[in-house]
Amino acid sequence: MIVEITGLRKIYEGKQRVVAVDGIDLGVREGEIYGLLGPNGAGKTTTISVCTTRALPSEGVVRINGIDVVKSAAVARTCIGVVPQYNTLDRACTIFENINFHCRYFGFSRADAKQRTEQLLEQFHLSERAGAYPSQLSGGLAQRVQIARAIAHRPKVLFLDEPSAGLDPQSRIAMWEAVSGLRKEGITVVLTTHYMEEADELCDRVAIIDHGKILVEDTPAALKQSIGAQRLYDLDLRSEGDHAALTALLEQLAGVTSVESLPSGLRIFADSADGLLAGIVNTANPYGLRDLRITETSLETVFIKLTGRDLRE
Numbered sequence: 001m002i003v004e005i006t007g008l009r010k011i012y013e014g015k016q017r018v019v020a021v022d023g024i025d026l027g028v029r030e031g032e033i034y035g036l037l038g039p040n041g042a043g044k045t046t047t048i049s050v051c052t053t054r055a056l057p058s059e060g061v062v063r064i065n066g067i068d069v070v071k072s073a074a075v076a077r078t079c080i081g082v083v084p085q086y087n088t089l090d091r092a093c094t095i096f097e098n099i100n101f102h103c104r105y106f107g108f109s110r111a112d113a114k115q116r117t118e119q120l121l122e123q124f125h126l127s128e129r130a131g132a133y134p135s136q137l138s139g140g141l142a143q144r145v146q147i148a149r150a151i152a153h154r155p156k157v158l159f160l161d162e163p164s165a166g167l168d169p170q171s172r173i174a175m176w177e178a179v180s181g182l183r184k185e186g187i188t189v190v191l192t193t194h195y196m197e198e199a200d201e202l203c204d205r206v207a208i209i210d211h212g213k214i215l216v217e218d219t220p221a222a223l224k225q226s227i228g229a230q231r232l233y234d235l236d237l238r239s240e241g242d243h244a245a246l247t248a249l250l251e252q253l254a255g256v257t258s259v260e261s262l263p264s265g266l267r268i269f270a271d272s273a274d275g276l277l278a279g280i281v282n283t284a285n286p287y288g289l290r291d292l293r294i295t296e297t298s299l300e301t302v303f304i305k306l307t308g309r310d311l312r313e
Ligand SMILES: Nc1ncnc2c1ncn2[C@@H]1O[C@H](COP(=O)(O)OP(=O)(O)OP(=O)(O)O)[C@@H](O)[C@H]1O
Pocket: 012, 014, 018, 019, 020, 021, 038, 039, 040, 041, 042, 043, 044, 045, 046, 047, 162
């Protein structure tokens, strides 16, 4: 495991004592994109802050690439890239300079820093904006610069805290592509999010976290299946068809768990999608199939099942 968190607790002792992280154990495999999904205040940022040496744990140990982030913070930092929740680009410097200075800070020679900066600008489609200042960039572009800068020193693990907060949908997708592209470079990614689509789309594995604790951890697909989550197929049918006969036939298809009536047709509940679509279409066609909608269960449904609350509440 390239990131190993054992028994992590973080308590903020203030006027009010806040247990922000309440005993987290998790391991992230090399090369994986791992998501901490949870509502605001769940303890995601605090967990990342400890991992990235920005906060000290109250209890527990975090190792990155085998290095204890408390005992050897400076060494650990060489293995880590961080994209914090807010834009931390230096506003007095150009995009080129922001990345270049980062390389120099991490010990690159002048020539190596220049070469690495140019390569990153190209990789993140930023070359044309090299001379621009952060204030001249859209939120999406600024976020891409932050990611480029964070990986400039070739860290083993990149931590992204709410990477798409405040981004418009198009920029969010561009950011997802940029993060997915890091797989090719073998960079392990740990991100926090309260967008279930983001966790579902981007992450190989997800830990759902609430009140400082991990509720469940698995692949998005397994999490959805674990709650008996199903895929729904809504069939629009011409009214004159024999719906009872069709229901009986559909119930015999492998993967179909049940079939219910809808005003406009039938709803099929399925626990597996393997080859089912063709079976449904072939079976329903002679009974006047007009349209078909497929609904996937989401991680939001998983969170609601686990907590009785909505992620955005
Ligand atoms: N420096 C601090 N001092 C006191 N309490 C804090 C501090 N930082 C965070 N907290 C509290 O700890 C809890 C967890 O916060 P944290 O920021 O880790 O959650 P989060 O899941 O990242 O949510 P968000 O997305 O809002 O940042 C919250 O109740 C928060 O108010």
